[in-house]
Amino acid sequence: MLMSNQNYTYEMLRSELTWVVGEDYVKTDDSDKLGHSIDYYWVPELWHDRGQKGTVPDFIVHPGSAREVSEILKLANNYGIPVIPWGGGSGSQGGALPIYGGIIMDMKRMNKVLSIDPVSMTATVEVGINTQHLEWAVQKAGYSTMHFPASIACATLGGFIAHRGTGVLSTKYGKMEDMIMSMEVVTPTGEIINTLPVPRHASGPDLTQLFLGSEGTLGVVTKATMKIHPIPESRKFHAFLFKNMHEAMAAGAKIMTSRLHPCVIRLYDEPETAKLIKRVLGIDKQGAYLVFGFDGPEKMVDLEMEQASTIAMEQKPEDLGSEMGEAWWEHRYKFFYPPYMFQLPQAFGTLDTVATFSNIENVYWAMKNTVKENFPQATFIGHFSHWYEWGCMLYARFIIDNPPQDPHEAIALYNKIWDMAIRAAIKEGGVINEHHGVGLKLGRMMKDLYGPAFKILQDIKQVLDPNNIMNPGKMGFKGAR
Amino acid sequence: MNIDKYLDVIKACRFCFMCRHLAAVGNVTFKESDTPRGRALLLDKVRMDSKNMKNQDYIKTIYEAELSASCRYHCVNHYDEVGLILGARQDIVESGNAPQNIRTVADDLKKVEFTVEGTGDVLYYIDGYTKNHQPEIASAFLQLAGNCKTISGGDCGKALNVLGFAEDASIVNEKFKKAVKASCSSTLVTSCPASYDALKNDFPIDGINVMHSSEYLLSLGSINKPSKSINVYCIDSDYLKNYNNLTAPRELLKSAGYKLDMFGTNLEESYAAGEGAVIYDEICPELMKKLSDRVFELADNPEKDLIITFSPYTKFALKKSKPDFNAISIEEAILKAKGN
Numbered sequence A: 001m002l003m004s005n006q007n008y009t010y011e012m013l014r015s016e017l018t019w020v021v022g023e024d025y026v027k028t029d030d031s032d033k034l035g036h037s038i039d040y041y042w043v044p045e046l047w048h049d050r051g052q053k054g055t056v057p058d059f060i061v062h063p064g065s066a067r068e069v070s071e072i073l074k075l076a077n078n079y080g081i082p083v084i085p086w087g088g089g090s091g092s093q094g095g096a097l098p099i100y101g102g103i104i105m106d107m108k109r110m111n112k113v114l115s116i117d118p119v120s121m122t123a124t125v126e127v128g129i130n131t132q133h134l135e136w137a138v139q140k141a142g143y144s145t146m147h148f149p150a151s152i153a154c155a156t157l158g159g160f161i162a163h164r165g166t167g168v169l170s171t172k173y174g175k176m177e178d179m180i181m182s183m184e185v186v187t188p189t190g191e192i193i194n195t196l197p198v199p200r201h202a203s204g205p206d207l208t209q210l211f212l213g214s215e216g217t218l219g220v221v222t223k224a225t226m227k228i229h230p231i232p233e234s235r236k237f238h239a240f241l242f243k244n245m246h247e248a249m250a251a252g253a254k255i256m257t258s259r260l261h262p263c264v265i266r267l268y269d270e271p272e273t274a275k276l277i278k279r280v281l282g283i284d285k286q287g288a289y290l291v292f293g294f295d296g297p298e299k300m301v302d303l304e305m306e307q308a309s310t311i312a313m314e315q316k317p318e319d320l321g322s323e324m325g326e327a328w329w330e331h332r333y334k335f336f337y338p339p340y341m342f343q344l345p346q347a348f349g350t351l352d353t354v355a356t357f358s359n360i361e362n363v364y365w366a367m368k369n370t371v372k373e374n375f376p377q378a379t380f381i382g383h384f385s386h387w388y389e390w391g392c393m394l395y396a397r398f399i400i401d402n403p404p405q406d407p408h409e410a411i412a413l414y415n416k417i418w419d420m421a422i423r424a425a426i427k428e429g430g431v432i433n434e435h436h437g438v439g440l441k442l443g444r445m446m447k448d449l450y451g452p453a454f455k456i457l458q459d460i461k462q463v464l465d466p467n468n469i470m471n472p473g474k475m476g477f478k479g480a481r
Numbered sequence B: 001m002n003i004d005k006y007l008d009v010i011k012a013c014r015f016c017f018m019c020r021h022l023a024a025v026g027n028v029t030f031k032e033s034d035t036p037r038g039r040a041l042l043l044d045k046v047r048m049d050s051k052n053m054k055n056q057d058y059i060k061t062i063y064e065a066e067l068s069a070s071c072r073y074h075c076v077n078h079y080d081e082v083g084l085i086l087g088a089r090q091d092i093v094e095s096g097n098a099p100q101n102i103r104t105v106a107d108d109l110k111k112v113e114f115t116v117e118g119t120g121d122v123l124y125y126i127d128g129y130t131k132n133h134q135p136e137i138a139s140a141f142l143q144l145a146g147n148c149k150t151i152s153g154g155d156c157g158k159a160l161n162v163l164g165f166a167e168d169a170s171i172v173n174e175k176f177k178k179a180v181k182a183s184c185s186s187t188l189v190t191s192c193p194a195s196y197d198a199l200k201n202d203f204p205i206d207g208i209n210v211m212h213s214s215e216y217l218l219s220l221g222s223i224n225k226p227s228k229s230i231n232v233y234c235i236d237s238d239y240l241k242n243y244n245n246l247t248a249p250r251e252l253l254k255s256a257g258y259k260l261d262m263f264g265t266n267l268e269e270s271y272a273a274g275e276g277a278v279i280y281d282e283i284c285p286e287l288m289k290k291l292s293d294r295v296f297e298l299a300d301n302p303e304k305d306l307i308i309t310f311s312p313y314t315k316f317a318l319k320k321s322k323p324d325f326n327a328i329s330i331e332e333a334i335l336k337a338k339g340n
Helices: A008-021 A030-035 A042-049 A066-079 A131-140 A157-162 A207-211 A245-257 A270-281 A298-313 A321-330 A357-374 A407-427 A443-464 B002-013 B036-048 B050-054 B056-064 B070-074 B081-094 B100-110 B128-132 B135-145 B158-163 B166-182 B193-202 B213-219 B238-243 B248-255 B285-298 B312-321 B330-337
Strands: A059-061 A083-086 A103-106 A113-117 A122-126 A180-186 A192-194 A220-227 A234-242 A264-268 A288-296 A318-320 A347-356 A378-387 A391-400 B115-118 B122-125 B148-152 B187-190 B209-212 B230-235 B258-262 B307-309 B327-329
Touching: A008 A059, A008 A066, A030 B036, A030 B056, A042 A347, A042 A407, A066 A083, A066 A103, A066 A180, A066 A192, A066 A220, A113 A131, A122 A131, A131 A157, A157 A220, A180 A207, A234 A245, A234 A298, A234 A321, A245 A264, A245 A288, A245 A298, A245 A357, A245 A378, A245 A391, A264 A270, A270 A288, A270 A321, A270 A378, A288 A298, A288 A321, A318 A321, A347 A357, A347 A407, A357 A378, A357 A391, A357 A407, A391 A407, A407 A443, B002 B036, B002 B081, B036 B050, B036 B056, B036 B081, B050 B056, B056 B081, B070 B081, B070 B238, B081 B158, B100 B158, B100 B166, B115 B166, B122 B135, B128 B135, B128 B312, B135 B148, B135 B213, B135 B327, B135 B330, B148 B166, B158 B166, B158 B193, B166 B193, B187 B193, B187 B213, B193 B209, B193 B238, B209 B213, B213 B248, B213 B330, B230 B248, B248 B258, B248 B330, B285 B312, B307 B312, B312 B327, B327 B330
Parallel strands: A059 A103, A083 A103, B122 B148, B122 B187, B187 B209, B230 B258, B230 B307, B307 B327
Antiparallel strands: A113 A122, A122 A220, A180 A192, A180 A220, A234 A288, A234 A318, A264 A288, A264 A378, A347 A391, A378 A391, B115 B148
């Protein structure tokens, strides 16, 4: 904690913050501080579960405009206090945790859809908007964002921008970095800037892409223009059960390299098929479950579906039909509700990694073998989601049913699994990660991942944020003094 | 502690974000603590150390919950986040930690005197919001229903129960039951969804068939439809939809020739302005105003649209915040459709 509420400086800053955003929007109560001390990262959850006192923010402020964000950042520079942008708080990497206290800048008040442009098919919105609210608003206008992540109900658009998030239809509609056209950003020193209004240009390096994924370390995104899409005439799914993951991967990769355009492919390895597909979809069979879907004009959907099915059948899987594919789509979020989602007392982590088709299976086996050989108490499961023309993402998970009771021991074990599994993945060409971000959890891996290139990111951070007020200690950048 | 009965809810909700888009208060205060996750987290702290039950911030948060049950309804496993809050409020009251404003409201609610008037087989319960603020709702119902007895004289116990005064709620309800029994009616009808829920689920009365006014009016048979259907927006009742899954209000309105458009952007959010907390205007007037403002913000054309509210409380809350808001009750809508 950098500030103490016993200190009159605390009251000085509180008065200044109140002047900027109004009394209603500066919170210091115990209830809200508790809510902002825990996100979706297992470590603070465990810390709470074991009755430990978490690190709480000094202030929670809710700015209502870019100008207010700017004023707050200028104050924070004056006082030398950290500012941590917070969206829905549902990040899994500890990226929004106030690890040094400071000001939580909760963006949810900036939640308006400002305009919908039906000619260019874009929506301009304040990024504190909850993504389900955004989708509902866009749907009411007759369109869709096509952004359907499991966290659609919890996260804000800003949260997705902060860590380059994605939704289940990413294979066709892209990740956040493909969906965003341009942004308004408040820099750490308080300047309000706009990136160029189109996502494709030859006017130098792309600032939109610089701020995308910066996790609140390089500034605060306040507004974004994003692509929207017509509601497709048809969306269909089909599922197969392959004898093993390797054959299913061959089918999935061939569908992508044949340049078909599925909106989704998802492949579950044998252990996850046995554990989660059985539990959620009721398919009690051995093998690797794969589902794909297409959307668009019905004739095109049917044609692509036929082509993809032909490719899949080359591996001689069991055809589970469209019903078991539709069931997956219908229950796609169910996996994340309790009790289907893993929860304490279990220790669990998502070893989110992305690699090319040439490397992805090696990455899977490297991580799996590392976990299996070094941590016999852990179960390793995985599925492959978010497929591209060149590769896909591995959503691998480890689960320990009974981690140590002592929180320090439990966290040490947890970190060790991450250290070993992720380094094994990097060695095989894996990149951490595809859509969860880096945050506090993986900051220590950034040097391993980037090598000497990480210094470029550090230099950018230093130039943009000379007083290091923006979310210090995250993404491998230095902590607060 | 009563919250111990909801350990499964605490464990399920404390780290779960899956319903936060429907956290009505959280959507207007933007506070993490005003969501099922936030409340479960702080009640987990209370469970770990009962001294936290005295924390004034925690108590305030627990009483600010609007109890819409949208989150419980949405949850794939329907974890009873409402039951947890009611248990917590009961713990707060039983440990003597209820805030003064809550105790003052509760004292008022204990002052009941139920009287039955009129003749007829059916007994119509006129709740406090209808009687004191919107007599036009009762008047419309009585015109439509014909000969009915009426019972009034205070809250039937729901409000006290929701505030955590469970014993007092039972005492008040016993008085209500006694008056109902003395009326010799076997059908009890109310326009108030909170009372409907109380009489149906919290305090059922042996031998008495409890109906919501929409169910009763629907049972009376078809209404002559007007030649041209009227487009209206409906604001659902939390108690009818999320607590009781009652479809009668919509069926009734359709049968009367109304074309029901979706209010706002979706059918999941609560737009009832704190109806679940029964007397939210008395315990959290600023939040009731904020919830009402969100409704106005989501209305397609608040100056012109005709809105039908399924709860007298909601109509009262919205009109209190914006007197010219064009909202009418189900009963008034049916009367209008009949050309009266």
